[in-house]
Amino acid sequence: MLRNSRAFLTIEASDPELVQAQLAAFTKQVPLLYFMLVTNTVALTVTHFQAAPALLTLYIPSMLYAVSLFRLVHWWFSRHRHYTHEEAIGRLRSTYRLTALLGAGFCAWSLSLFPYGDAYQQSHVAFYIANTVIGCIFCLMHLRAAALALTAIVLGPFTIFFGTSGNPVFTALALNVALVTIAMVFILLTYYRDFRALIQSQKELTARQAETQRLSDENHRLANLDSLTNLPNRRQFRAELEKRLALAEKNGTSLALGLIDLDGFKPVNDTFGHSIGDKLLIEVGERLSAFADHNIFPARLGGDEFGLIFEGQPGPDQLHALGDRICAALQEPYIFSGQTARVSGSLGVAILGDAGTTADRLFDCADFALYLAKQNFRGTTVVFSAEHEAEINELGRIQQALRAADFRTEMYLAFQPMVDADTSGISAYEALARWKSPTIGTVAPSVFIRAAERAGIIGKLTEVLMQKALEAAKTWPEHIRLSVNLSTRDVVSNKTVDALLDIIAESGIDPARLDIEVTETAVMRNFTLAAENIRRFAERGIGIALDDFGTGHSSLSYVHRLPLTKIKIDRSFIIDIATNELSRSIVKTIVDLSRNVGCVCVVEGMETAEQVAALRALGCRMMQGYYFARPQKLEDTLAYRATAETILNPVLRKTG
Numbered sequence: 167m168l169r170n171s172r173a174f175l176t177i178e179a180s181d182p183e184l185v186q187a188q189l190a191a192f193t194k195q196v197p198l199l200y201f202m203l204v205t206n207t208v209a210l211t212v213t214h215f216q217a218a219p220a221l222l223t224l225y226i227p228s229m230l231y232a233v234s235l236f237r238l239v240h241w242w243f244s245r246h247r248h249y250t251h252e253e254a255i256g257r258l259r260s261t262y263r264l265t266a267l268l269g270a271g272f273c274a275w276s277l278s279l280f281p282y283g284d285a286y287q288q289s290h291v292a293f294y295i296a297n298t299v300i301g302c303i304f305c306l307m308h309l310r311a312a313a314l315a316l317t318a319i320v321l322g323p324f325t326i327f328f329g330t331s332g333n334p335v336f337t338a339l340a341l342n343v344a345l346v347t348i349a350m351v352f353i354l355l356t357y358y359r360d361f362r363a364l365i366q367s368q369k370e371l372t373a374r375q376a377e378t379q380r381l382s383d384e385n386h387r388l389a390n391l392d393s394l395t396n397l398p399n400r401r402q403f404r405a406e407l408e409k410r411l412a413l414a415e416k417n418g419t420s421l422a423l424g425l426i427d428l429d430g431f432k433p434v435n436d437t438f439g440h441s442i443g444d445k446l447l448i449e450v451g452e453r454l455s456a457f458a459d460h461n462i463f464p465a466r467l468g469g470d471e472f473g474l475i476f477e478g479q480p481g482p483d484q485l486h487a488l489g490d491r492i493c494a495a496l497q498e499p500y501i502f503s504g505q506t507a508r509v510s511g512s513l514g515v516a517i518l519g520d521a522g523t524t525a526d527r528l529f530d531c532a533d534f535a536l537y538l539a540k541q542n543f544r545g546t547t548v549v550f551s552a553e554h555e556a557e558i559n560e561l562g563r564i565q566q567a568l569r570a571a572d573f574r575t576e577m578y579l580a581f582q583p584m585v586d587a588d589t590s591g592i593s594a595y596e597a598l599a600r601w602k603s604p605t606i607g608t609v610a611p612s613v614f615i616r617a618a619e620r621a622g623i624i625g626k627l628t629e630v631l632m633q634k635a636l637e638a639a640k641t642w643p644e645h646i647r648l649s650v651n652l653s654t655r656d657v658v659s660n661k662t663v664d665a666l667l668d669i670i671a672e673s674g675i676d677p678a679r680l681d682i683e684v685t686e687t688a689v690m691r692n693f694t695l696a697a698e699n700i701r702r703f704a705e706r707g708i709g710i711a712l713d714d715f716g717t718g719h720s721s722l723s724y725v726h727r728l729p730l731t732k733i734k735i736d737r738s739f740i741i742d743i744a745t746n747e748l749s750r751s752i753v754k755t756i757v758d759l760s761r762n763v764g765c766v767c768v769v770e771g772m773e774t775a776e777q778v779a780a781l782r783a784l785g786c787r788m789m790q791g792y793y794f795a796r797p798q799k800l801e802d803t804l805a806y807r808a809t810a811e812t813i814l815n816p817v818l819r820k821t822g
């Protein structure tokens with residue numbers, strides 16, 4: 167009870183919002199309070215001027231006026247000021263003190279006038295005190311402690327003074343005022359409680375708003391951040407590129423966009439598991455972030471793809487040098503709890519101005535440069551240049567013609583035999599695509615296959631070529647096999663694989679006569695899916711040939727995990743086979759490996775008698791190359807076969 171009543175009389179300092187609200191509400195009432203106090207006081211001194219001594223009607227009131235004036239001036243200069251919590255408490259404390267002091271002062275002063283007047287003047291004193299104090303208490307509504315203190319300090323003595331005056335009118339008046347006081351205190355407490363509740367609900371509302379804001383900020387952060395590496399994601403990278411691009415154009419500063427693709431990440435995922443794969447990506451992010459001093463902004467764009475914004479690099483040479491340092495950093499081994507993983511990163515860079523001025527264009531050019539890096543210079547940097555510009559235009563032209571092309575009429579096949587050196591016979595034909603466009607003329611297969619991949623129409627093209635190849639095979643003797651090349655995209659497209667299996671089934675050709683050729687890079691890009699699809703071909707009895715073996719980055723362990731029937735050694739090892747010991751030992755290893763895993767080994771690109779002799783000495787039996795025959799039209803295969811024995815026997819006898 168005591169503690170409760172004490173709480174009523176103290177400042178609620180633990181509630182900063184309430185303290186601030188109290189101070190603000192009271193500040194608004196200050197002029198009214200002092201206006202009422204001073205005018206009422208002036209009225210009382212005027213009615214007592216003749217009757218009471220100058221000390222009471224002039225000097226003491228003047229002092230009270232001075233204090234009031236001082237307070238008003240202070241109010242005027244501080245009315246818009248913001249107070250800290252401690253200052254606000256200090257302000258409330260001094261207000262309480264001043265209230266008590268002024269209350270006691272005015273009360274004592276007015277009661278001291280009482281003995282000097284007649285009945286009217288005495289009534290004025292009573293009226294003055296009751297009226298003024300009730301007015302002041304209402305002005306102090308928001309300061310509960312001050313209002314209650316003032317009630318006690320003024321109305322206590324007032325009731326006692328007039329209640330015990332012996333005059334029944336004054337006694338009635340005292341009683342009356344006491345009852346009004348009780349009612350007023352009740353109203354005051356209720357009002358204050360509501361005021362406090364209002365502040366509390368405002369506080370909760372503000373807190374809820376702050377929480378909503380915090381959640382929305384967090385949402386925004388997550389929407390713009392890659393959760394694995396904590397780097398900005400593609401969305402933020404794109405926004406940042408647009409922003410910096412506009413700034414660079416305005417200020418004439420340099421900017422370049424870099425795109426990184428990891429080489430060999432999929433095998434790491436497949437061999438070491440996804441958790442090591444994740445750790446590796448995190449470390450790649452860290453290694454990229456370590457270049458922050460060079461004014462680069464790194465981001466993870468998805469999968470094993472990262473983006474960089476370069477600023478302040480003056481030209482292609484500097485970008486090339488910095489890019490190669492970044493690639494070198496990515497190539498360092500990644501060691502996780504004793505296991506060592508290796509990947510490399512290829513980087514394609516497009517410079518603002520050289521490559522274009524829009525974000526889209528920079529993306530396209532950087533992507534093209536990255537493609538070149540991956541094709542030819544893995545683990546290095548390619549900066550987009552004017553020659554690439556011509557190439558990209560050419561590719562665009564080809565893609566356009568390809569989209570408009572009727573594959574059935576414009577595409578045809580050339581067939582190159584694979585020769586069995588032991589029997590001097592043709593064991594198989596490889597079908598090689600040819601395109602003579604009515605608009606742009608003859609285009610090399612390496613070019614239009616790539617264009618079809620980029621245009622996303624390779625699947626349809628492969629289907630048409632497969633049909634044509636199967637038709638051609640029907641014209642050959644049963645023992646001659648058919649080899650058809652699949653693109654990287656085909657191997658990982660379930661839709662294309664479904665369609666191809668249907669075409670093969672409908673052709674009437676025994677699937678066991680057919681080989682599909684897939685390249686290492688195709689398999690490595692998405693090993694799990696590629697292996698699954700390859701298995702589907704194998705289940706139908708179709709042979710699986712690994713094309714261009716030795717040029718990719720696959721480890722030999724992968725060979726074991728695919729149902730391979732044929733390995734084709736890439737031409738690059740054959741070119742210097744007669745002179746290069748290393749090439750010879752690599753080929754020897756692959757030949758032995760093939761024999762061990764039960765695969766047929768075919769060597770590609772045989773151009774000279776020396777090469778044939780060298781390879782026969784290494785134990786190679788199946789060969790393919792210009793030395794035996796160039797890719798030929800279907801019509802020519804018949805004539806070639808008719809004379810093959812007479813051509814091949816002397817050729818092989820010469821080398822064997």
Ligand code: C2E
Nearest residue numbers: 598599611612615631651652653771772773790791792797
């Ligand atoms: P590939 O599958 O490795 O085909 C062998 C390539 O080497 C052919 O080039 C062939 O003409 C060439 N070649 C054969 N013997 C020799 C030789 O002794 N010396 C030299 N210098 N070259 C020789 P082509 O026909 O230009 O095809 C190039 C590549 O285009 C193929 O390499 C293959 O990756 C792709 N390709 C060709 N046709 C198709 C197709 O129908 N589908 C798909 N997806 N890719 C195809």
Ligand code: MG
Nearest residue numbers: 596651683713
């Ligand atoms: Mg091939």
Ligand code: MG
Nearest residue numbers: 713714734770
């Ligand atoms: Mg090949």
